Amino acid sequence: xxxxxxxxxxxxxxxxxxxxxxxxxxxxxxxxxxxxxxxxxxxxxxxxxxxxxxxxxxxxxxxxxxxxxxxxxxxxxxxxxxxxxxxxxxxxxxxxxxxxxxxxxxxxxxxxxxxxxxxxxxxxxxxxxxxxxxxxxxxxxxxxxxxxxxxxxxxxxxxxxxxxxxxxxxxxxxxxxxxxxxxxxxxxxxxxxxxxxxxxxxxxxxxxxxxxxxxxxxxxxxxxxxxxxxxxxxxxxxxxxxxxxxxxxxxxxxxxxxxxxxxxxxxxxxxxxxxxxx
Ligand SMILES: Nc1ncnc2c1ncn2[C@@H]1O[C@H](COP(=O)(O)OP(=O)(O)O)[C@@H](O)[C@H]1O
Ligand SMILES: [Mg+2]
Numbered sequence: 001x002x003x004x005x006x007x008x009x010x011x012x013x014x015x016x017x018x019x020x021x022x023x024x025x026x027x028x029x030x031x032x033x034x035x036x037x038x039x040x041x042x043x044x045x046x047x048x049x050x051x052x053x054x055x056x057x058x059x060x061x062x063x064x065x066x067x068x069x070x071x072x073x074x075x076x077x078x079x080x081x082x083x084x085x086x087x088x089x090x091x092x093x094x095x096x097x098x099x100x101x102x103x104x105x106x107x108x109x110x111x112x113x114x115x116x117x118x119x120x121x122x123x124x125x126x127x128x129x130x131x132x133x134x135x136x137x138x139x140x141x142x143x144x145x146x147x148x149x150x151x152x153x154x155x156x157x158x159x160x161x162x163x164x165x166x167x168x169x170x171x172x173x174x175x176x177x178x179x180x181x182x183x184x185x186x187x188x189x190x191x192x193x194x195x196x197x198x199x200x201x202x203x204x205x206x207x208x209x210x211x212x213x214x215x216x217x218x219x220x221x222x223x224x225x226x227x228x229x230x231x232x233x234x235x236x237x238x239x240x241x242x243x244x245x246x247x248x249x250x251x252x253x254x255x256x257x258x259x260x261x262x263x264x265x266x267x268x269x270x271x272x273x274x275x276x277x278x
């Protein structure tokens with residue numbers, strides 16, 4: 001496909017407008033092998049937690065595409081609409097064009113003004129990661145009943161309240177309520193699928209957008225990525241859903257005013273993708 005139909009080049013995916021054939025006017029998402037990370041002694045260290053592309057991992061795009069296809073089809077089976085239409089090669093997906101949840105700058109004359117580029121939504125079954133660091137009074141791995149949070153996506157992701165989204169006009173109250181419900185629903189489906197393989201999803205992240213055609217419905221877009229699912233094994237909930245093995249699993253630290261938390265029973269993305277793709 002020629003570069004001229006390129007709509008957008010992301011860190012790991014390219015988006016093209018389809019100009020002919022049965023999928024005319026839809027978008028093609030190409031999952032590339034580009035990978036983010038950081039440089040150490042002149043060599044790339046791949047880490048999905050970082051935001052700059054430092055090289056390529058052969059086969060990465062195809063794995064991401066198969067994983068996302070698996071979960072978009074699962075949502076489809078459960079009657080949840082998404083941008084997903086079809087997978088047409090090992091690393092290419094046809095999707096419904098959508099507008100990210102965004103806002104232009106209101107007063108460009110003011111230095112430092114910036115648009116809202118798009119929104120991502122985290123959902124949390126249990127307290128860990130940045131959630132625990134923000135709310136360290138909470139027991140690690142406490143049940144959070146699939147709590148949903150909104151983040152603005154940019155150089156650094158910033159937590160934004162639902163009240164602020166409504167007040168700034170970025171989303172209407174009905175859209176916010178629908179979005180929270182939808183994210184919880186999809187999170188439940190993804191978590192259940194992992195549970196059927198004896199794995200527990202601690203938390204995850206989805207990107208949502210408004211479909212360009214039709215009624216502008218808000219649906220999940222982009223991908224369902226193994227890189228943003230925190231998965232563990234050995235989850236053992238008490239009657240409140242709080243994990244009881246947290247003393248063996250969660251390791252916290254506090255030094256120089258900085259908190260960290262990690263989960264020893266976390267399963268690397270490469271291990272659980274194998275389970276779904278084999
Ligand atoms: N259905 C869609 N319509 C329009 N844009 C989309 C759709 N699905 C995904 N995108 C956009 O395509 C880009 C995918 O590329 P990616 O490498 O994930 O980008 P990023 O660097 O922003 O993470 C994202 O910016 C995402 O917002
Ligand atoms: Mg992305």
